[in-house]
Amino acid sequence: MDQKTKMIKRWLVAIVLVIAAATFSACEKYEVKPIPFDANATWHFQADIQPIFNANCISCHNGSKSPDLRDGKSYGALSKGYVNPPAENSRLYVKVSSSTTHIPRTSDTQKLMILNWIKQGALNN
Ligand code: HEC
Structure with a gap:
């Protein structure tokens, strides 16, 4: 290998290292931090809960399967014994949190x- 080729190789290695370092630091800067769950926040049925049903539930719970979770029907359906306290034992929460029965x-x-x-x-x- 002649002197010139060696020089070019060194420069290439140096450039690759600089790019790698820049990429890593850029990643750190834009890393998405998970938002901690705020247990004290007030949750709203229309703004927070219904969108979950719209996205995840109404493919099945669309009137033919109880409870009817479609917008405008869901609150009435859930009031019939699905959201009774204690919250942990309510039929709605037990269903959405269970990994075996649903x-x-x-x-x-x-x-x-x-x-x-x-x-x-x-x-x-
Ligand atoms: C793939 C279809 C499907 C999807 C999607 C689905 N469910 Fe269900 N769900 C069922 C079936 C079938 C049953 C009845 C059998 C059972 O209880 O597991 C049921 C039962 C339930 C029950 C109990 C009904 C009762 O009378 O006790 C609740 C509450 C419920 N689902 C809530 C939800 C919620 C909330 C979502 C969305 C997060 C959801 N389901 C998504 C199919 C589905």
């Missing part, structure tokens, strides 16, 4: 939102 279709955050909404009185807010 296919889980909610994230941990969504489960906590539902749980806390029931704890806060399961209001039609």
